[in-house]
């Protein structure tokens with residue numbers, strides 16, 4: 055296995071846009087190419103994360119269109135990776151594995167999505183396609199529903215009174231909005247209070263509007279290459295130290311999903327490959343699609359003991375400057391969640407954090423960073439660990 | 443050649459007749475429901491189709507206030523995860539309980555499994571037929587308190 059690095063990274067502003075998915079990706083990708091100090095023709099493969107592009111624009115086979123848009127040569131391997139919200143992380147993990155193995159030297163990996171433009175009703179419907187369409191979708195279950203049930207399950211299992219848990223969940227949203235306010239690419243750059251969250255309308259009890267991440271448009275891309283090539287082109291390569299991926303079936307197969315087996319194994323693979331432990335992680339960009347999701351995943355990743363993460367949030371341990379900075383970018387909650395692009399935007403933030411380029415939201419002395427991306431109801435989970 | 447012992451159409455057809463079918467593993471004894479090609483616990487294909495008791499307990503729930511397209515007429519409605527007496531979990535709708543009055547106390551309550559048709563004219567739910575419409579046959583499992 056060769057040592058693998060990320061060179062340039064690129065990202066559009068997240069939020070509503072009139073641009074197409076190809077146009078969005080082109081902006082993010084050209085930024086990644088330009089800041090890598092390479093040319094389009096140097097890229098040998100394009101791995102594109104995309105969740106629902108067919109429904110959003112009636113457009114299939116996006117990867118080829120993106121490759122041509124960027125001026126990549128005809129011999130470029132271009133393909134789409136779909137793992138619902140984890141699509142881009144799957145694309146980046148595969149770029150990592152194939153560069154490590156020697157199959158390619160330079161790969162552009164990322165994602166693009168226009169989920170905001172669909173409108174809430176159709177977006178909720180199409181997002182719900184990530185649940186089991188035979189045995190679960192006919193109940194009208196949605197992703198807010200899946201995580202709303204998780205909140206009740208968590209409260210019941212750990213004997214946290216629901217109002218207390220709700221308050222701590224609200225603090226997750228408050229923290230992520232506070233961080234997002236310092237991120238010029240975030241969809242929401244405005245601070246909120248616990249009261250804002252608790253006053254919102256109920257989406258799926260006990261989740262209220264501000265417990266949920268928004269629908270977003272956007273794209274992000276990174277250049278994955280070898281240590282040797284990276285050192286020649288950029289001043290501060292960021293290394294991919296470890297990568298893991300796990301899978302799972304329908305929600306009903308997962309038993310007690312306060313402990314998601316696919317996430318446990320994915321994180322373990324990543325830690326083992328990187329040769330680090332949870333306590334070594336300085337900063338993490340994680341899949342806070344819902345406030346309760348952030349609490350549960352912090353425990354699944356081993357960053358906090360089971361049953362203790364909601365209290366840790368209350369104590370400020372997940373803030374920038376706390377025990378471990380969680381979602382300094384604002385997370386899915388404030389930065390936005392353009393499904394197929396989300397994982398690449400997480401990597402974008404970690405790379406910038408490790409290079410010390412995050413300005414007001416910079417995590418001091420960040421040396422090791424991690425991403426966590428969840429697809430569907432834990433059907434696909436990817437964890438990546440980065441170092442300098 | 444491998445034959446799927448309990449495809450979803452047969453599972454739904456039986457449920458509509460009041461029978462909750464599953465598969466019992468002859469190797470590890472575990473039950474699999476809804477069906478799969480092999481045992482959900484040990485992946486053995488040495489399984490037989492059996493009728494389950496259709497009884498279980500509520501593990502968690504939610505009241506849906508914002509519906510996905512097609513389900514607006516149901517709002518508010520309750521989705522729950524239950525554990526069957528035989529072990530497997532199921533996702534479905536709690537019926538016969540007022541969604542505006544349900545509280546956490548419902549967790550742990552005993553239920554029986556039934557079914558209900560999905561709302562009409564769903565655009566994206568299950569396989570699409572030659573007429574461009576969703577093929578009929580899919581149903582939601584329901585849970586009624588006992």
Ligand SMILES: [Zn+2]
Nearest residue numbers: 467470481484
């Ligand atoms: Zn078995």
